[in-house]
Amino acid sequence: MPSNYPGFRYGADRETFSAAKVKALESLLIEKGVITGDTVDTVLGYFETEMGPFNGARLVARAWVDPAFKELLVTDCNAACEAMDFPEGMSGAEGEHMRIAENTPEVHNVIVCTLCSCYPWPTLGLPPYWFKDPTFRARVVREPRVVLSEFGVELDESVTIKVWDSSAQIRWWVLPMRPPGTEGMSETELAALLTPEAMMGVATVSV
Amino acid sequence: MKLQHNLGGLEGLDPITPEIEVFVEPWEKRIFGIHTAMMALSNHLDESIPDYDIEGVPTTFKSFWTWGHLRMGAEGMHPFEYFRLRYYEKWLGGISGFFVSEGYITQEELDARTAEFLEDSEKAEAPLPSGGEKAIDDQVVKYLREGDSPMRPLPAPPKFSLGERVRIKNVFPAAHSRLPGNLKGCVAEVVKVYEGAFTYFFPTADGIGVPMPVYSLAFKPEDLWDESLIEPQSIYYNDIFEVYIEAV
The missing domain is CATH 1.10.472.20 (Nitrile hydratase, beta subunit)
Incomplete structure (x- = not known):
């Protein structure tokens, strides 16, 4: 039975207060020369255009069509990023040391950061709320199969689930399996099939 | 705690x-x-x-x-x-x-x-x-x-090697830690010794924040949880700073 845990949607008063407080903080920091009037928008714009799951999707799509590239991606994720025509910055903040875990018919991978929310910013952008939720972080390390089934991923009993937690400085993500029925698709079409959840191991890819 | x-x-x-x-x-x-x-x-x-x-x-x-x-x-x-x-x-x-x-x-x-x-x-x-x-x-x-990048030259050779069985120390985490508490005392296998050493920038009372080796450790569920709580066919991995690890 679910408890009265509020999930992520709280009452209007609580949100109005936080909105007022963060605006008070930001305006004071601008006035005092800590940041500029454009700093926060500059950061947010960077995540819309430069660092985001669109990069991870292109890497996975390339790996699906090019076995040599897949080998590079799974052995040295940062080198694989270098080999793409990405703009500078794929080994930037929170992506200095990245690793990807490859799903196969025998092995399914899922990522977690039990202690907080470590995440590979250059390839996946910023983490969705479920990933930051203490419920997911607490449960997936012990009962990954049950948690995955709550996300709609039902795995055969023979499949080994590998849970990759990040308590040090390596940032993890997942290389999903290419779905059937995608033969002949271009890399761009394949990349469009990918979601952040698939590249975190809580969804599979389908056409 | x-x-x-x-x-x-x-x-x-x-x-x-x-x-x-x-x-x-x-x-x-x-x-x-x-x-x-x-x-x-x-x-x-x-x-x-x-x-x-x-x-x-x-x-x-x-x-x-x-x-x-x-x-x-x-x-x-x-x-x-x-x-x-x-x-x-x-x-x-x-x-x-x-x-x-x-x-x-x-x-x-x-x-x-x-x-x-x-x-x-x-x-x-x-x-x-x-x-x-x-x-x-x-x-x-x-x-x-x-x-x-937190990667730095190794100050000393890594203490543990690929394939070795190790144990997570029972360290007191103080105000801030990068060791999940449920791993304390648990045994794991070193499946990767990362190249170089890693700092954490922020010095913690439990010893990270200076360059040290980091290991990818594999934990079997039976080494983490009571038999009644485990899911078969699963492995838990974590990247752990050397200061949190001891020989079995």
Whole structure:
């Protein structure tokens, strides 16, 4: 039975207060020369255009069509990023040391950061709320199969689930399996099939 | 003991809430941006691998701010508050508290301006102040592009080797730790010895923050949980700093 845990949607008063407080903080920091009037928008714009799951999707799509590239991606994720025509910055903040875990018919991978929310910013952008939720972080390390089934991923009993937690400085993500029925698709079409959840191991890819 | 250090395996929780949004309220974006700017302007970047002229950046921010600082705040909270507050609510409390404690703003001016916005919806919706030194934003973008690699030369050869069985030490985590508490005393296998050594920038009482080897460790579920609680056909991996590991 679910408890009265509020999930992520709280009452209007609580949100109005936080909105007022963060605006008070930001305006004071601008006035005092800590940041500029454009700093926060500059950061947010960077995540819309430069660092985001669109990069991870292109890497996975390339790996699906090019076995040599897949080998590079799974052995040295940062080198694989270098080999793409990405703009500078794929080994930037929170992506200095990245690793990807490859799903196969025998092995399914899922990522977690039990202690907080470590995440590979250059390839996946910023983490969705479920990933930051203490419920997911607490449960997936012990009962990954049950948690995955709550996300709609039902795995055969023979499949080994590998849970990759990040308590040090390596940032993890997942290389999903290419779905059937995608033969002949271009890399761009394949990349469009990918979601952040698939590249975190809580969804599979389908056409 | 801090509950925040011991989340792994907590029982009795709800089904997953599969909220895929990164921000569920627009205000959350602002505190994320402020935190990222603080990371990009932190005074420790004068010793980073990328060549940042951090002292030359025309910001009044002259403090040391890393993930460790943010996390220590969250780990130091009343545990029930930790669970009552949503992710970015914790950030807002920790970051505004830091600016007050470091003397950039006073609690009174923060409270007064917050009250002003709450009382006057026109002011609350008015644009933020504009202007400022563009070189600040240039440094923020440079940081996002070039990062702050924690990799350093090895100070000594790694103590453990590939394939070795090791045990997680029973360390006292103090205010901030990068060791999940449920792993203490558990046995694991070294499946990768990472190249080089890793710093954490932020020195913790339990010993990280100076360059040291990091290992990928594989834990069998039966070495982590009681038999009645385990899921077969699963392996748990974690990247662990050497100071948390001992020989079996």
